[in-house]
Amino acid sequence: xxxxxxxxxxxxxxxxxxxxxxxxxxxxxxxxxxxxxxxxxxxxxxxxxxxxxxxxxxxxxxxxxxxxxxxxxxxxxxxxxxxxxxxxxxxxxxxxxxxxxxxxxxxxxxxxxxxxxxxxxxxxxxxxxxxxxxxxxxxxxxxxxxxxxxxxxxxxxxxxxxxxxxxxxxxxxxxxxxxxxxxxxxxxxxxxxxxxxxxxxxxxxxxxxxxxxxxxxxxxxxxxxxxxxxxxx
Numbered sequence: 001x002x003x004x005x006x007x008x009x010x011x012x013x014x015x016x017x018x019x020x021x022x023x024x025x026x027x028x029x030x031x032x033x034x035x036x037x038x039x040x041x042x043x044x045x046x047x048x049x050x051x052x053x054x055x056x057x058x059x060x061x062x063x064x065x066x067x068x069x070x071x072x073x074x075x076x077x078x079x080x081x082x083x084x085x086x087x088x089x090x091x092x093x094x095x096x097x098x099x100x101x102x103x104x105x106x107x108x109x110x111x112x113x114x115x116x117x118x119x120x121x122x123x124x125x126x127x128x129x130x131x132x133x134x135x136x137x138x139x140x141x142x143x144x145x146x147x148x149x150x151x152x153x154x155x156x157x158x159x160x161x162x163x164x165x166x167x168x169x170x171x172x173x174x175x176x177x178x179x180x181x182x183x184x185x186x187x188x189x190x191x192x193x194x195x196x197x198x199x200x201x202x203x204x205x206x207x208x209x210x211x212x213x214x215x216x217x218x219x220x221x222x223x224x225x226x227x228x229x230x231x232x233x
Contacts, residue, residue, distance in 0.1 A: 003030045003106050003161070004085040008071035012093040013041040020050055020057060023099045030102070031056040031085065033078065034093075035071040038063050069182030073172055080167045089161040091117075096205050097159040105161050105200050113166060113195035116152065116187070117159030123201030124154075144184055147226035153199055155187055156180045162190065169193050181225040188229050 005023065009016060016034065023032060032054075036044045038061060047059040060074060072090065079085055087106050091097040101117060108115045118124050120141060126134060137156065144155045170189045177185045190197060 001086045001106055001109060002084055003027070003087045003089055003102070004079050004082075004164070005030050005032045005089040005091060005102070006035060006072060006075035006079075007032065007091060007093050008035045008037070008068055008075070009039060009043050009093045010037040010066070011039045011041045011043060013039070013043045013046055015094050016043055017046050017050065019093055019095060019099070020047075020054065023102075024054055024057075026100050027102050030089070031058070033058045033060060033075055035060045035062060035075045037066045037071060067178045069175065069178040072182065072186075073175065076167050076172060079164065085164055087161055088164050088167070091159050098202060098205070101159075101200065101202050102161070108198050108200060109161065109163060111196075112198040114160060114162035114187075114190050114197045116154055116157050116197060116199045117202040117204075118154040118157055118199035119202065119204045120153040121199045121201050124199075124203070126204045128206035140180065143223075144226045147230055148184075148188060150188075150191065152187060152191070152197060155184045158183050159202060159204075160187075162195075166190060166193070166195060177225055184225055185229065 020032065023030065034047050034057070036047070036059065044059060044061050047057065051057050051059070060078060062071060062074060076088070079088060087109055089102055089106065091099065097117060105115045105117060119126050126137070141153065141155055144150070145152065170193065175182065175185050175189065187197070
């Protein structure tokens with residue numbers, strides 16, 4: 001299944017070159033789109049320098065309306081009508097998501113419509129997080145699952161893949177959340193359409209370089225989003 005990996009970036013110069021090399025080493029048949037939010041550290045230039053070496057590496061630079069969710073939506077719109085790709089993979093640029101799991105996750109799309117790289121099913125785990133972060137993540141998923149009545153254990157997961165055709169059944173213009181909230185809202189829209197989602201166990205690692213982009217605004221949005229979705233339902 002031809003796969004298209006979308007990686008949003010903001011100040012990931014310290015990670016992105018190593019990640020691109022490693023992905024193509026282990027998944028030589030994929031294509032990658034890096035969606036960069038005008039990173040001041042020169043992330044986009046690193047990608048440009050790699051494009052001669054990797055012809056299936058593309059870059060989309062965004063200069064307005066910065067944001068994690070908007071970056072993914074722009075990436076979706078770029079591939080939605082490209083018939084050469086069947087699967088879309090979402091992953092972070094900081095090595096927290098193990099790209100070596102991509103082939104196994106995509107293979108599961110022969111049985112399911114979407115596959116989540118899950119930390120909270122049997123075989124999944126988190127490494128190098130303190131107890132506070134573990135508790136907050138567990139609570140966020142419990143809180144969201146309870147309000148939405150979902151059976152998905154890791155609704156806030158950012159590592160996932162799905163059949164590209166799913167995007168044609170979802171109103172992308174309706175999704176306007178960011179951060180964790182965007183990840184929850186996307187899964188909710190997929191579930192609402194009746195698609196089957198599988199949770200594939202992964203080991204989640206702390207980012208290798210740089211700092212987390214999660215803000216207080218993102219956290220507050222994630223708190224209110226489940227109620228917003230429940231009411232709109």
